[in-house]
Amino acid sequence: MSRRLITGNAAAAWGARLARADYIPAFPITPQTEIIETLGNWIDHGEMPARMVMLESEHSMMTAAGAAAATGVRVFSATSSQGLLHAMEMLYAVAGWRAPLVLVNVSRGLASPITLESDHNDVMAARDSGFLQLHCASCQEVLDATLIAYRIAEDPRVRLPMMVNLDGFYLSFTREPVSIPELDEVRSFLPDFDPGSIRFRAGRPISQAVAVLGGGPYSYFRYESHLAANAAADVHREVVMDFERIFGRRYDAIETYQCEDAEIVFLMIGSFSTKARAAVDALRDAGEPVGLVRPRLLRPYPAEDLRRALAGKRAVAVIDQNLSPGHGGTLHCELAAALYGSDGAPPVLASFVGGLGGRDITAAEFFEIAKVTKKAADEGVTPEPRLLFQESELREVRKLQAIAHHERGLTGAEHVE
Amino acid sequence: MSNDTRFHDIKDLPSTHLLGSGTPMCAGCGGLQAVSQIYDVLGPNTIFVNAAGCMTLLSVYPFTPFRGSWLYTSMGSAPAGAQGVRDALDILRDRGKIEASEDMQVVVLTGDGSAYGMGLSATSGAIDRGLDFIYLCYDNEGYGNTGQQTSAATPHAARTSTSTGAAGYPGFKKDLFSIWVANGASYVATVIGTEPLDLARKIEKAAKLDGPRMILSLAPCPTGWDYDPKDSAEIGRLAVKTGVWPLKEFADGEVTHNKKPRKRVPVVEYLERQGRFAHLFEPERQDRVLADIQSKVDRYWDAVGS
Numbered sequence: 001m002s003r004r005l006i007t008g009n010a011a012a013a014w015g016a017r018l019a020r021a022d023y024i025p026a027f028p029i030t031p032q033t034e035i036i037e038t039l040g041n042w043i044d045h046g047e048m049p050a051r052m053v054m055l056e057s058e059h060s061m062m063t064a065a066g067a068a069a070a071t072g073v074r075v076f077s078a079t080s081s082q083g084l085l086h087a088m089e090m091l092y093a094v095a096g097w098r099a100p101l102v103l104v105n106v107s108r109g110l111a112s113p114i115t116l117e118s119d120h121n122d123v124m125a126a127r128d129s130g131f132l133q134l135h136c137a138s139c140q141e142v143l144d145a146t147l148i149a150y151r152i153a154e155d156p157r158v159r160l161p162m163m164v165n166l167d168g169f170y171l172s173f174t175r176e177p178v179s180i181p182e183l184d185e186v187r188s189f190l191p192d193f194d195p196g197s198i199r200f201r202a203g204r205p206i207s208q209a210v211a212v213l214g215g216g217p218y219s220y221f222r223y224e225s226h227l228a229a230n231a232a233a234d235v236h237r238e239v240v241m242d243f244e245r246i247f248g249r250r251y252d253a254i255e256t257y258q259c260e261d262a263e264i265v266f267l268m269i270g271s272f273s274t275k276a277r278a279a280v281d282a283l284r285d286a287g288e289p290v291g292l293v294r295p296r297l298l299r300p301y302p303a304e305d306l307r308r309a310l311a312g313k314r315a316v317a318v319i320d321q322n323l324s325p326g327h328g329g330t331l332h333c334e335l336a337a338a339l340y341g342s343d344g345a346p347p348v349l350a351s352f353v354g355g356l357g358g359r360d361i362t363a364a365e366f367f368e369i370a371k372v373t374k375k376a377a378d379e380g381v382t383p384e385p386r387l388l389f390q391e392s393e394l395r396e397v398r399k400l401q402a403i404a405h406h407e408r409g410l411t412g413a414e415h416v417e
Numbered sequence: 418m419s420n421d422t423r424f425h426d427i428k429d430l431p432s433t434h435l436l437g438s439g440t441p442m443c444a445g446c447g448g449l450q451a452v453s454q455i456y457d458v459l460g461p462n463t464i465f466v467n468a469a470g471c472m473t474l475l476s477v478y479p480f481t482p483f484r485g486s487w488l489y490t491s492m493g494s495a496p497a498g499a500q501g502v503r504d505a506l507d508i509l510r511d512r513g514k515i516e517a518s519e520d521m522q523v524v525v526l527t528g529d530g531s532a533y534g535m536g537l538s539a540t541s542g543a544i545d546r547g548l549d550f551i552y553l554c555y556d557n558e559g560y561g562n563t564g565q566q567t568s569a570a571t572p573h574a575a576r577t578s579t580s581t582g583a584a585g586y587p588g589f590k591k592d593l594f595s596i597w598v599a600n601g602a603s604y605v606a607t608v609i610g611t612e613p614l615d616l617a618r619k620i621e622k623a624a625k626l627d628g629p630r631m632i633l634s635l636a637p638c639p640t641g642w643d644y645d646p647k648d649s650a651e652i653g654r655l656a657v658k659t660g661v662w663p664l665k666e667f668a669d670g671e672v673t674h675n676k677k678p679r680k681r682v683p684v685v686e687y688l689e690r691q692g693r694f695a696h697l698f699e700p701e702r703q704d705r706v707l708a709d710i711q712s713k714v715d716r717y718w719d720a721v722g723s
Contacts, residue, residue, distance in 0.1 A: 023501075023505060025500075025501065051507075051508055053546065054546075055497060055500070056539065056541070056545070057539070057542070059491075059494050059539070060496075060542060063495075063500075063539075064497045064504070065501060066501065067500070068502065068505035068508075069501075070488065070502075071501065071509075072505060072509060072514075073508050073509065089491055200486045200488070200505075200521065201519045202462040202518060202519045202521045203519055205461070205484065205485045205486045207476050207486065208488045209488055209489040210476040210477060210478045211473055211474060211477045212477065213477055213478075217478055
């Protein structure tokens with residue numbers, strides 16, 4: 001074991017290296033590129049016995065990844081944002097092939113407008129693809145989740161691809177101390193890939209991903225994938241226990257912080273949950289019984305764990321770093337579905353959307369969220385969903401608009417936004 | 418062409434056939450005719466990586482007419498699927514995890530809709546990377562599986578279900594052969610099921626070479642081209658005799674024409690047998706369009722030197 005100061009991207013690359021990924025189809029995209037550059041560098045200098053190939057698009061990258069996994073090698077890949085969307089057709093396809101590869105997604109907001117900075121709309125767009133999802137809040141967790149993801153994906157009860165998500169910039173380019181385990185230790189946790197019966201060999205021909213006619217067989221295979229994804233909840237529990245036994249770090253499906261006696265609970269995913277954690281500490285100092293729940297596992301959805309953690313709470317404030325236009329936050333909607341009608345379900349589920357396109361969520365905003373949510377609990381009335389945005393930000397946008405108008409006057413050019 | 422293959426005479430062609438019968442392809446499918454012959458030469462140690470098209474329906478759960486393996490991918494990325502399979506087999510061989518006898522020829526099976534359009538980026542990428550694979554395109558000159566809409570392979574003036582006006586399709590068939598040559602393929606050949614000896618020689622030659630290799634087969638299509646299925650063979654032969662479908666190959670940096678029709682049959686004899694060109698003859702004969710089509714064919718062969 002060595003302890004190093006590395007970025008979230010480097011931690012993902014270390015995960016792939018320690019998992020002894022055989023094959024890495026790649027395509028560059030900010031803020032993910034450092035992952036494939038790191039892996040390429042190791043491969044070129046003989047430090048990692050894998051093969052990397054640059055594809056001409058993420059759509060092809062995901063096709064090659066699925067095809068190689070279906071042929072019987074361990075596959076790693078990484079992407080982000082527009083790249084994940086470009087690959088979307090193949091995410092659904094390779095999940096149906098039951099190809100157990102691991103894909104790291106470095107979250108970044110989606111066009112339009114085009115941006116490089118982080119939010120979760122990209123990974124949320126993949127939530128129905130059949131890929132399982134783990135969400136990380138620290139660089140250590142990125143490395144560990146990558147190893148855990150292979151164990152779950154390759155388990156014969158699951159055999160589905162898995163995505164590990166980290167936030168662009170906030171984690172991808174932030175250096176934190178990370179324990180890098182020894183290869184032998186990892187080997188005892190994650191043995192070599194056994195493709196089982198799903199592989200291509202001349203002597204044992206098989207047809208994969210064939211068409212079906214009619215809704216009966218189609219439904220059967222879709223339900224099979226769903227049941228396998230559900231089965232991954234138990235497999236996850238076993239795998240993280242095993243991980244804790246070997247490495248001493250614990251990764252339950254949901255992380256709870258100061259939840260036991262909390263009356264109001266923040267719920268969010270990813271690295272911004274560390275900001276929520278700091279806000280919980282400050283609110284506790286001020287005598288407010290506030291806690292935090294952070295799902296790590298988002299597919300399969302840890303409904304039972306969430307019901308248990310939130311039973312008896314007065315209110316939950318769900319903070320979504322994604323936006324489904326005309327609907328609202330996705331996490332809020334999914335939590336409502338999980339809690340509705342369950343014993344002890346909190347009477348108030350307040351929805352807040354913020355942190356889009358790299359926008360910060362400040363401590364003051366967490367305090368305001370707690371205040372609004374507490375008031376809602378006191379009055380028994382769920383507040384309207386809130387879009388976090390400050391007067392000062394609006395002033396900044398107005399300034400930009402004024403410049404745009406002025407420029408148009410000078411050049412005659414049209415800028416549409 | 419130089420012929421150091423095992424195919425010298427029609428009697429040398431395989432007498433046992435590998436492709437199972439009872440597929441859902443249309444009666445008289447020129448694509449299936451070519452695929453069946455090609456499979457006989459390639460043999461069962463083949464994995465077909467399929468792009469969305471008519472032939473996707475060859476393998477419908479739980480049936481397949483292939484003795485070897487099959488992977489359906491998508492419409493846009495079959496060559497990338499071939500990349501993943503090829504690379505994985507190489508990795509397994511390098512590590513001693515499979516024997517050479519377990520290896521397979523990786524073959525993309527695609528129609529013209531993918532090959533000339535949506536799949537072209539993935540195809541070019543595979544050629545750029547020097548991928549060791551065979552790319553087999555059955556070209557029926559339109560999106561046949563959805564009812565023969567215009568594709569980039571549709572010939573000038575053909576009527577399709579999206580070009581129904583008096584002039585038919587105003588554009589011109591894309592030269593995919595030359596695109597492959599320019600991109601750096603190791604072998605490119607045109608074939609047709611009605612010329613089985615020429616086809617068998619080219620497949621054997623392609624199978625022995627490495628790198629990106631394309632077999633482009635014209636696929637006479639009764640449903641898409643609107644003719645009686647029994648005329649498929651005759652239309653295929655006329656495509657060659659009129660010079661509309663030149664049989665040629667690219668290898669070692671040179672393009673060779675394998676069959677130069679000595680006296681080319683006028684193209685109208687090819688066109689008038691197909692409903693998709695009927696508007697060029699009825700209600701009025703469009704002599705100018707017919708002359709344009711003929712002169713384009715003539716110009717091609719003049720340049721070849723025939």
